[in-house]
Amino acid sequence: MKFAAIATASLLAITGTPAMADEAQLARGKELFMTKAVPACSVCHVMADAGSVGTIGPNLDELKPDTARILKVLNEGMGAMPSFKASLSSADMEAVAAYVVKSTSK
Secondary structure, eight states: OHHHHHHHHHHHHHHSSOSSOOHHHHHHHHHIIIIISSSOHHHHOEEGGGTEEOSSSOBHHHHOOOHHHHHHHHHHOBTTBOOOTTTSOHHHHHHHHHHHHHHHOO
8 A cells, every 4th residue: 555655656756747547536626626625726717627717826727737736736825825735635635636737738
């Protein structure tokens, strides 16, 4: 079990993308992005796949952030964006990151 976590983290560090983003993880990430995170990411960010047109945060389709950057900002916050460390689990943050990376890399 520890080996799998280490291997996944290593691949993430090398590639900047989720190692094994499956459909369930991507669906969870989209749900969190659109409505379930508080505040929902879609309120502030533009991202075509989510149909979001927020004007507070950066346009994620243009920024195309990698997984490491998304996880850092979700954990620490940045500018007007709060930290989600207290409200989202690590798995939820990884799901959001996987969804954003996949959606913006099209």
